[in-house]
Amino acid sequence: MSYNRIRVSNLQLIPALASFxxxxxxxxxASQRIIGLHSLKxxxxxxxxxxxxxxxxxxxxxxxxxFAYPSRPDVKVLDxxxxxxxxxxxxxxx
Numbered sequence: 001m002s003y004n005r006i007r008v009s010n011l012q013l014i015p016a017l018a019s020f021x022x023x024x025x026x027x028x029x030a031s032q033r034i035i036g037l038h039s040l041k042x043x044x045x046x047x048x049x050x051x052x053x054x055x056x057x058x059x060x061x062x063x064x065x066x067f068a069y070p071s072r073p074d075v076k077v078l079d080x081x082x083x084x085x086x087x088x089x090x091x092x093x094x
Contacts, residue, residue, distance in 0.1 A: 043070055060085040
């Protein structure tokens with residue numbers, strides 16, 4: 001293999017490494033942001049509401065749920081959500 005071929009291969013490797021390290025640093029920054037958010041005190045007090053008795057089992061139904069993040073109260077993330085969850089059913093809101 002000649003010197004010119006090795007040089008070209010190394011020059012092609014530099015952008016790939018730069019892209020890799022850029023992505024890595026974005027991931028590090030995002031993880032630091034998540035850790036910072038996790039340490040913040042919740043603006044919603046956890047003492048409100050009532051505990052659900054363990055012997056109650058059945059259907060859970062939500063009607064007309066509205067939600068907006070405190071940082072953007074004018075933008076509703078949920079607006080009039082109706083949801084019915086039957087016993088034994090598992091769901092995730094993403």
